[in-house]
Structure formats: C-alpha cells, structure tokens
Amino acid sequence: MTNCISRWALWLAVLCSCGGALKAQSSSGDGEQGYITGNVQVTMQSYNADSLIGALVPPGKTGFNAFGNLIYTKGDFSAGLRYESYLNPLLGFPGRFHGTGIGYRFARYKKGQFDVTIGNFYEQFGSGMLLRAYEERNLGIDNALDGFRLIWRPVDGLVVKGLYGKQRMDFDSRLINGPGIVRAFDAELDVNTLITSLHDSKTRITLGGSFVSRFQAGSTLSVDTLVLEVPQNVGAWGYRANVQHKGFQASLEYVTKINDPNADNTYTYRRGEGVLIGAGWSTKGFGVTFSGKAVDNMSFRSDRNLLLFDLPINYIPAITKLHSYNLAATLYPYATVTQGEVGGSAEVFYTLERGSKLGGKYGTKIAAQWATSFSLDTTNLTGVEGAVYGYERNSWKPGSELYIRDVNIEISRKISKKWKVKYTYFHFDFNTLATPVTTAYKGIVKANVHVAEVAWRIKPKHSLRTEFQVLTTGIDEVTGGKQDRGDWATVLAEYTISPHWFFSFQDQYNYNTAEGESGLHYMYSSIGHIEGSNRIAVGYGKRREGIFCIGGVCRAVPASNGFELTFTSSF
Amino acid sequence: MQLPFVILKPHDMKHLTSPFVLGLLLSTMALFSADLHGQAIPDVQIKDLESRAVSTAQYITEAQGPVLICFWATWCSPCKRELNAYADYYREWQDLFGLELIAVSIDDPRSVSRVKPYVNAAGWDYSIWLDPNGEFKRAMQVINAPHTFLVDPATNEVIWQHNSYTDGDEDEVYEQLEILAGKHD
Numbered sequence: 001m002t003n004c005i006s007r008w009a010l011w012l013a014v015l016c017s018c019g020g021a022l023k024a025q026s027s028s029g030d031g032e033q034g035y036i037t038g039n040v041q042v043t044m045q046s047y048n049a050d051s052l053i054g055a056l057v058p059p060g061k062t063g064f065n066a067f068g069n070l071i072y073t074k075g076d077f078s079a080g081l082r083y084e085s086y087l088n089p090l091l092g093f094p095g096r097f098h099g100t101g102i103g104y105r106f107a108r109y110k111k112g113q114f115d116v117t118i119g120n121f122y123e124q125f126g127s128g129m130l131l132r133a134y135e136e137r138n139l140g141i142d143n144a145l146d147g148f149r150l151i152w153r154p155v156d157g158l159v160v161k162g163l164y165g166k167q168r169m170d171f172d173s174r175l176i177n178g179p180g181i182v183r184a185f186d187a188e189l190d191v192n193t194l195i196t197s198l199h200d201s202k203t204r205i206t207l208g209g210s211f212v213s214r215f216q217a218g219s220t221l222s223v224d225t226l227v228l229e230v231p232q233n234v235g236a237w238g239y240r241a242n243v244q245h246k247g248f249q250a251s252l253e254y255v256t257k258i259n260d261p262n263a264d265n266t267y268t269y270r271r272g273e274g275v276l277i278g279a280g281w282s283t284k285g286f287g288v289t290f291s292g293k294a295v296d297n298m299s300f301r302s303d304r305n306l307l308l309f310d311l312p313i314n315y316i317p318a319i320t321k322l323h324s325y326n327l328a329a330t331l332y333p334y335a336t337v338t339q340g341e342v343g344g345s346a347e348v349f350y351t352l353e354r355g356s357k358l359g360g361k362y363g364t365k366i367a368a369q370w371a372t373s374f375s376l377d378t379t380n381l382t383g384v385e386g387a388v389y390g391y392e393r394n395s396w397k398p399g400s401e402l403y404i405r406d407v408n409i410e411i412s413r414k415i416s417k418k419w420k421v422k423y424t425y426f427h428f429d430f431n432t433l434a435t436p437v438t439t440a441y442k443g444i445v446k447a448n449v450h451v452a453e454v455a456w457r458i459k460p461k462h463s464l465r466t467e468f469q470v471l472t473t474g475i476d477e478v479t480g481g482k483q484d485r486g487d488w489a490t491v492l493a494e495y496t497i498s499p500h501w502f503f504s505f506q507d508q509y510n511y512n513t514a515e516g517e518s519g520l521h522y523m524y525s526s527i528g529h530i531e532g533s534n535r536i537a538v539g540y541g542k543r544r545e546g547i548f549c550i551g552g553v554c555r556a557v558p559a560s561n562g563f564e565l566t567f568t569s570s571f
Numbered sequence: 572m573q574l575p576f577v578i579l580k581p582h583d584m585k586h587l588t589s590p591f592v593l594g595l596l597l598s599t600m601a602l603f604s605a606d607l608h609g610q611a612i613p614d615v616q617i618k619d620l621e622s623r624a625v626s627t628a629q630y631i632t633e634a635q636g637p638v639l640i641c642f643w644a645t646w647c648s649p650c651k652r653e654l655n656a657y658a659d660y661y662r663e664w665q666d667l668f669g670l671e672l673i674a675v676s677i678d679d680p681r682s683v684s685r686v687k688p689y690v691n692a693a694g695w696d697y698s699i700w701l702d703p704n705g706e707f708k709r710a711m712q713v714i715n716a717p718h719t720f721l722v723d724p725a726t727n728e729v730i731w732q733h734n735s736y737t738d739g740d741e742d743e744v745y746e747q748l749e750i751l752a753g754k755h756d
Contacts, residue, residue, distance in 0.1 A: 037610050039712040069712060073613060110614070124704035127680040134679075134704055159616075159624075190624060206622050244621055249687060278684045287688025317681035322646040347685065349692030365693065455652075455738060463738035498739030533718070533732045568734065570712040571610070 034074030039570035041137070042066040045090055046562040052520060053542055055561040056091075063090035067137060069104075079107040084171060092557035093140040094309075099173030104144060115151035120144045120175075123163060125186040125210040126240045128315035129255045129274050129298065133167065141309050144168045146177050157193030161186045167302045167311050178311045180216040180302030206242040211235065214302050214313060221267055223387045228269070234260040236272070236300055236314075250279045255314075257300055263307050264299035264339055268390035272297040274316065275396070287349040293319050294396050296376055299338040319343035320371045320406045325424065326508070327471040327488055328449045330546040332430040332437060334373070334404045341434075342398045343373030362414035372405045374398035375434070402444060405429040422453040432484070441484035446474030461499075467492040472512075486513035502528045502537075508544060526564075534569040610729040612640075612722060613710035617675075620687050620699040627700075627707055631727050636669025637751055638722040639744065642702075642713050644678045645685045650717040653736035658695055660741055668748045672697045677708050677716055721747050723754075 045063045049055060064087045071080035082104035086097040106119035122144055125131045135142045147165025154160065162185050166177035188208040192198045218230035238255030257272035273296045280289035293316075300314045316336040323329040347369040352359030377399045378391040405428070412422035426449040432438050438445075448471070455465045469490040473483040489511065494504040504526050511519035524541030545559040614628035631638055641657075643650030654674055657664075664670040674697045676686045683703045690699055702708055711720065714734070721731040721744070731747045733740065 035611055037613075037712050039714055041714050069709075071613075071710070071712070073611070078613070122704055122706065122709070124680075127683075128704075129680075132680070132704065157624075190622070193624065204622055242622055247691065249684075251684070280684065280688050282688040282691035284691060284694055287692040289684060289688045291684060315680060317679070321682060321685065324646055324648045347688070349688050351692055351694060367689075367692075457738055461739040461742065465738070496737035496739075498737045499733060499743045502735075502737060530733070530735055530737075533734050535734050568714045570714060570718075570732075570734070 034072060034077075036070065036072050037571060038068065038070040040066070040068045040568065042565075042567040043090060044565045045560065046564075047091070048561045050542065050559070050561040053522065053544060053559040053561065055542070055559045058088065058091060060088040063088055063093075065090050065093065076110040077108070079105075081105040086171065089140075091560060094170075097140060097171045099171070101171075101173040101175075103142070103168070103171050103175050113153050115153075117149040117151075120146050120168070121149050121163075121165075123149065123161070123184075124315075125161070125184070125212070126208055126238065126253050127276055127317060129253060129276060129295075130210045130212045130236055130238050130300075130314050131182075131184050131186075132312075132315035134315070139309075142168050143312055145182060146175065147182075155194065157190040157195075159188045167313070169303070169311050178303045178306075180214050180304075180311070182212065182214055182302055182313055184210065184212040186210040203243065203245045208240045209238070211237045212300075212313060214300070216302065216304060218304070221261060223267070223384075226384065226388070228261075228388070230261060230304070231259060234258060234300075238274075247283045248279075248281045250277075252277050255298065257298060260300065260304065262299065262301065262304035264301075265297050265390065268297075269388050270297045270390055272300070274298045276317075282349075285351045285353065289347050290345070291319065292344045293317070293373075294342045294376075295336070295338060296340045296393055319345050319373050320404060321345075321347070321369060323408075323426070325449070325451045325467065325469055326492075326506075327469045327490055328408075328424075328426045328428075328451070331471060331488070332428045332445065332447055333435075334406065334430070335435055337373075337375075337403060337434050340376040340378070340393075341373045341403055342376060342396060343371065343403070345369065345371035347371075360413055360415065362416075364411065364413040366409070366411050368409040370407050373403040375401035375403065401431070401434070402429060403431045403434040418457045420455040422451075424451040424453075425449070426451075438484055441476070443483075445483045447483075448472050461497055463496050463498070465492075465494045465496070482512050485510060487511050500530055502526075502530070506541075510544070533571065534567075536567045537565070539564045539566075610712075611727060612729070613707075615702075615707040615710050617707050618701050620690065620701065625700055627710075628727075631722055634671055634722075634724055636671060636724050637748060638724070639670060639672045640675060640711075640720040640722065641672065641697075642675050642677055642708060642711070642716045642718045644676060644716055645682050645689050646678070647716050649736045652738070653717050653719070653740065654695060654697070655693065656736075656738070656741050657744070658693070660745070661696060664745070664748060668752055670748060673700055674698070675700045675702050675707060677702050677705055677713075679703050719744070721751070723751060 043065045047057045047061060049057045066085040068083040071078055081102050084103040085100040087100060089095060089097045104120045106117055106121055108117045122133045133143050133145045145163060145165035145167055149163040152160045164183050166181060168175055169178035170176035191205040192201055213233055213235045215233050218232050221228045221230055236257035238253060240253040242251045253276045255274045259269040259271055261267040261269055275294045278291040295316050298316060301311045302313055303311045316338050318334050318336045320334045350366045352364040354361060354363035377394045377397045379394055380386060380391045381389055408426040410424045414420045428447045430445045432441055432445060451467060451469045453467050457463050471488040473486060476483050489509045492506045494502060496502045506524050508522040509519050522542040522544045524539060524543060526537055526539030528535060528537030540563050542561045546557060612628050612631040614626060617625055619625050641654060643654055657672060661672060676699060678686055680703055683701060717736045719733045720729045723730045
C-alpha cells in the first residue's frame with residue numbers, strides 16, 4: 001500500500017514537474033501557469049442476501065469502485081494519470097481487479113507537425129475493425145495501449161499514425177499489461193483539404209489505410225497427426241473510403257488478417273476478413289441510412305489464448321442499434337459474433353412538420369429500423385484439413401442460421417408546453433445460442449416490447465416522467481410454456497426539480513414465467529442531487545440479473561439487493 | 572501564487588528520503604504553480620459532420636460569441652431530450668446572446684453513421700462534432716453524457732458546466748447566458 005501511494009505521488013510529481021520544465025520552451029498561449037483538470041467517479045454498493053432473486057453477499061459485504069483522473073496541460077504539453085480503487089470490486093466487474101493504484105498514465109507533447117504520446121493512450125483506426133483501444137469504465141473494459149505513439153501531419157489533409165505498445169489486461173494495485181506487442185500504422189487522407197482546387201467542392205472524399213501486427217511468443221500446436229508452428233507475428237491490414245455529397249454519404253471498409261490460431265477460432269489456421277458498408281441520405285426533416293456487414297474469423301487479440309473481453313485489439317460493431325429502454329436494452333442485447341456473421345440494417349427518420357395536420361402544433365418525430373444478422377454460408381471441412389482450417393466459406397451470402405432480427409419503431413410528440421408522449425415498439429427474434437445472454441432458453445426467443453413514455457411539466461422546474469414497459473416472449477413449442485424467463489413489466493416514475501434534484505422509483509415485475517411461478521418484483525428507488533458538474537445519488541432496492549451494455553459491449557451483472565451510493569465530479 | 576511556507580525540523584528530514592514525501596512535496600509545488608480555475612478548451616483533432624478536421628481549441632478561440640458544448644449520443648435519451656429542448660430556444664439565444672451550440676456526438680463505430688440522418692431529421696441547426704473514441708470527452712473530463720459546458724468568448728474558458736439533464740434545465744442555461752452577457756456589458 002505504501003509503495004503504491006509512493007508511486008502515485010512520484011507520478012504526480014513527474015507529470016507536473018515535466019510541465020514546469022517545459023514552461024520556458026512553450027510559446028503558445030495558456031499564460032505562464034498551465035492548468036489542471038480532473039474528475040472523480042465513486043460507486044459504493046452494499047449487498048444483502050436475497051434467495052428469491054438469487055442475490056448473493058460477497059465476503060467483503062460491500063463493493064467499492066473509484067476512479068480519479070488528473071490532467072495537467074501547459075501549452076503543447078499535457079500529462080495525466082488515473083488513480084483506481086477496487087476495494088473490493090463491484091459484482092459484475094472482473095473479479096480479478098483488486099487494490100488501489102495507478103491504472104493509466106501518460107505524457108503528450110505536440111510541436112508543429114508532430115504529436116508524441118508516451119505511456120498509456122487510446123486509439124482507433126477507421127471504424128476500429130483493425131484497431132480500437134478504448135475504455136468502457138462502467139463495464140470494467142479497458143484495453144488501453146501502453147507504449148509510444150507518434151502522430152505526424154506532414155501537410156494539411158494527411159494524418160499518419162504509428163504506434164508500439166502492450167495492452168492493459170488486468171489491475172492488481174497497478175496496471176498489468178498483456179504479453180503481446182502491438183505494432184500499428186495508419187494513414188488517412190482528406191482529399192479535399194490536400195487538393196486546393198477541391199477545398200470548396202460539395203463532394204468530400206476521405207481515404208485511409210492501416211496495418212496492424214501482433215507479436216506474441218509461441219511454440220507449436222499438435223493438430224491431429226500434425227505438429228504445427230504457431231505464427232508469432234500476425235499481420236492484419238485494411239482500407240477505407242468515405243464519400244459525402246450534400247446530404248448523401250457512403251462508406252466502405254475492408255480488413256483482412258493472416259492465419260491466427262487462437263482460442264476464439266479453436267486454433268485453426270483460417271485467414272480472417274471483414275467488410276463494412278454504409279450509405280445514407282438526409283435532408284431537413286428526413287433521413288435514411290443503410291448498412292451491411294460481413295465478418296469471418298476477425299477476432300484479433302494481443303494474447304491468442306484469451307476470450308471474451310480480454311485484450312481485444314480490434315472492435316467489430318454490431319449491426320443493431322443500442323436500445324435505451326431498460327427491458328429492450330438489457331434482456332436481449334445483441335453483440336457481434338466476431339467469428340462470423342453477415343447482416344444488414346435499414347433505418348428511417350422522419351419529422352412531421354409542426355403545424356401540419358399530422359404533425360400537430362409542435363411536430364411529431366418518427367424513427368423506424370430493421371436489422372438482421374445470420375451465420376456465414378460455410379461448409380465444414382473434414383479430416384486433417386478440417387482440423388487445420390475448420391471450414392470453407394462458400395460466399396458472402398447469409399447462412400442458414402438466424403442470429404438476430406430486430407424491428408423497432410418510435411413515435412414521439414410534444415402535445416403542449418406541458419405534455420410530451422412517446423411510444424416505442426420492438427420485435428426481436430433473438431438466437432440465444434449465438435449470443436448467450438441467458439441460460440434459461442436455448443434457441444430463438446421471440447419477444448415483443450411496448451413502451452409508453454409520458455413527460456409532464458407540472459410547473460416551472462418541476463417535472464414528472466413516467467415509463468410503462470411490457471415485454472412478452474413467445475411460446476416454447478416443446479414445453480408449451482413461455483420462452484426464456486417469461487414476461488416482464490416495468491413502471492418507472494422520475495420526479496425532477498431542475499436543476500438540482502431527482503427522485504425515482506422503478507418496479508420490474510417478472511410474470512408468466514416458464515415454470516408458472518408467482519411473479520417477482522424488483523423495486524428500486526433513488527434520490528440524487530446535482531450541483532453543476534457534481535452529482536451524488538443514493539439508491540436502495542433490488543436489481544435483477546441481466547446484461548448491462550454500453551456502446552455495444554455487454555457484461556452480465558448478477559442480481560443484487562442493497563444500497564448504492566454514486567458520486568461523480570469534474571473540474 | 573505563493574507557496575505555503577513550511578519549516579522542517581531536523582527529525583523531519585529523514586522523511587524526505589521516502590519517495591512518498593518527496594513525490595508529494597514536488598507535486599504540491601507543481602500544482603500550486605498551476606491554475607486550478609478557468610478550464611480552457613483542450614486542443615483535440617476531431618471531425619465535423621462533413622468529415623472535415625476540426626481543431627477544438629482553435630475553433631473555440633475563433634468563435635464570435637459564447638459557446639455551449641453539449642456531449643450527447645444517439646442512444647442517450649436524456650441527451651436527446653436536452654438538445655430537442657434547446658432547439659426550441661436556439662434561434663432566440665442566437666439573436667440575444669450570439670450563442671453557438673456545438674453538439675459533440677460520442678457515438679462509437681456502432682452508431683456513428685446514424686448521427687447525420689438523425690440530426691438532419693430532427694432539424695437541429697447546431698454545429699455537430701464526432702468523437703467516436705472519446706478523445707475530446709476524456710480531455711474535457713466528461714464522465715457521463717449529457718454533460719454541458721458554457722464557454723466565455725472573452726477568455727475561451729469554461730464558466731459553467733452541468734452534468735445530466737432534467738426538464739427545465741434550459742432555464743438555467745438562459746440564466747447563465749444572461750449573467751455572461753451582463754458581465755461583458
């Protein structure tokens with residue numbers, strides 16, 4: 001502990017002293033002193049046993065996660081660190097996160113065409129299908145790189161990036177990196193900025209290309225009667241283009257990876273490929289967008305032996321959109337099957353004009369989306385070939401297995417200065433074998449969700465917002481009972497006094513269960529105070545087990561019953 | 572700013588050999604030499620809705636009036652409620668205070684392609700920036716969206732910020748704009 005605090009203090013000293021030392025060199029204008037910004041996030045939760053909902057009490061009785069960021073900026077120089085505490089980690093977080101210490105630290109200097117980072121950094125090339133180092137702190141996901149990065153802008157319109165680093169894997173009172181080394185290079189060209197005559201063109205074109213390589217020491221694999229060498233250096237590369245013309249936009253990205261036997265592909269030697277295409281058109285009051293995605297064996301990690309959330313180098317976005325209503329968002333959230341899928345989506349946004357017959361006095365907004373994804377069209381190989389390569393892809397057409405079908409429509413309308421209403425409908429055909437979000441049902445769950453939301457501005461600064469949600473599942477053809485965990489209803493009421501106070505109450509009710517058990521209520525209430533950038537909230541009650549998702553990444557969270565205190569602040 | 576004056580007694584000197592004390596002393600000295608007030612806008616290279624590169628600090632420096640920076644995402648309901656509420660008053664705020672609102676989307680690669688059609692269909696007249704890997708968000712110390720900053724055009728520093736949105740928060744934005752306008756009269 002003492003060593004840890006010492007390291008923290010030394011880092012702080014180093015970063016601030018570096019800034020001070022650069023004082024004489026910096027010519028850009030923050031004055032003499034530079035400035036410090038930061039934020040703090042604290043979550044404490046107590047746990048009570050509750051056999052009805054399956055809530056357990058960990059040995060420590062409580063969970064405590066805290067993060068403090070500090071960035072010192074002086075002209076072109078900045079340096080920062082993040083202090084983290086898991087004492088013990090909240091349930092649902094990686095259980096191996098322990099202790100308290102520095103989990104992130106960096107120094108960065110920009111001068112002319114060059115931008116250099118030493119230490120930890122996040123990065124994304126294109127859509128991230130080749131490389132994305134990012135953080136979803138509330139899910140415990142952080143694959144930050146730790147090493148050196150150089151960004152070079154030799155001319156306006158051209159950005160070249162090069163980096164070497166290891167990735168954050170774990171935290172035990174200090175940052176612990178994975179074994180692999182990531183080397184990466186990316187170049188992006190903004191054609192309109194580079195070519196003077198195209199500066200004012202209404203057609204804008206961006207082109208890009210990347211190369212990413214992982215080194216991890218390896219030996220040999222025994223497959224059938226063969227002894228195969230594991231590639232220690234795995235290269236992946238890709239190209240991308242984006243075109244915009246007034247309201248029209250189109251994008252294309254292609255990536256590929258050499259053979260990379262790993263735990264995700266059961267140590268086969270297939271090459272990986274991925275394609276992402278998008279097109280859309282929009283004008284004031286109307287927008288439409290289409291996208292298509294195909295991936296085959298594109299899981300890419302800096303440790304070939306790990307799975308799930310550990311050490312991903314790349315990020316394959318899911319074809320469905322991220323839902324925000326609780327039942328739709330947490331019971332059947334879809335995540336990409338990185339080993340292989342083909343999917344597409346179409347979405348339309350439309351605003352009925354204010355003052356029109358259908359639009360009403362304030363206008364009406366409508367959004368509808370269809371998204372689906374299937375397995376790949378493949379043939380399994382047999383014998384030695386099958387053991388080495390696994391399967392052969394016949395085409396980029398969808399295979400026979402449905403992974404997800406998500407159809408939703410949303411209509412929102414402001415009726416008067418005091419009343420707003422919104423109705424949303426979702427239909428899911430969700431394959432729980434492809435995305436294992438539940439252990440209660442294996443197969444395709446058919447679920448329909450209806451949500452009505454009403455907001456009432458009672459008087460200036462006082463508002464009440466309510467949500468009524470119902471989710472029903474289909475009938476299991478074998479048992480004749482309800483699929484998965486049956487039906488759910490949620491009532492949420494949120495009373496707010498702007499800009500400082502909020503009070504909320506929520507009851508989730510699980511009924512018509514497969515076993516025909518009597519319903520279970522999950523009641524939770526909270527109160528919170530907001531003062532500028534400070535927010536403190538206390539909640540108490542039961543929360544069901546489920547899938548908690550942010551930005552397309554999901555983690556299973558166990559059932560819990562108890563108090564929760566959260567505090568966030570930034571300056 | 573003057574440093575606090577501390578007299579070290581002889582028996583305290585041995586503690587200076589501890590990395591903790593040494594580090595704390597150095598960092599305190601460095602921190603006291605920095606400015607803890609008036610957060611400036613950090614310089615981050617991101618893109619606007621037309622894929623043009625934007626230098627955040629340079630853009631804010633060149634702004635003619637106060638700037639409201641709102642972090643939002645297409646999947647964030649309170650963020651959309653906030654920006655829809657501001658849309659009803661935006662023209663008035665522009666006329667009265669010369670305000671520019673910049674809506675910074677933190678949609679990641681999964682949903683960033685939805686931003687342009689969503690914004691156009693909603694009829695927002697705001698400047699839109701795209702921050703798909705959260706670089707500007709981290710630099711601005713944003714923890715959760717929505718998070719809103721008001722920047723003083725005279726100093727290019729944040730003079731007010733608010734985390735979360737509840738119906739009626741637009742009244743507070745108006746009050747802050749009035750205060751700012753009064754300050755510069």
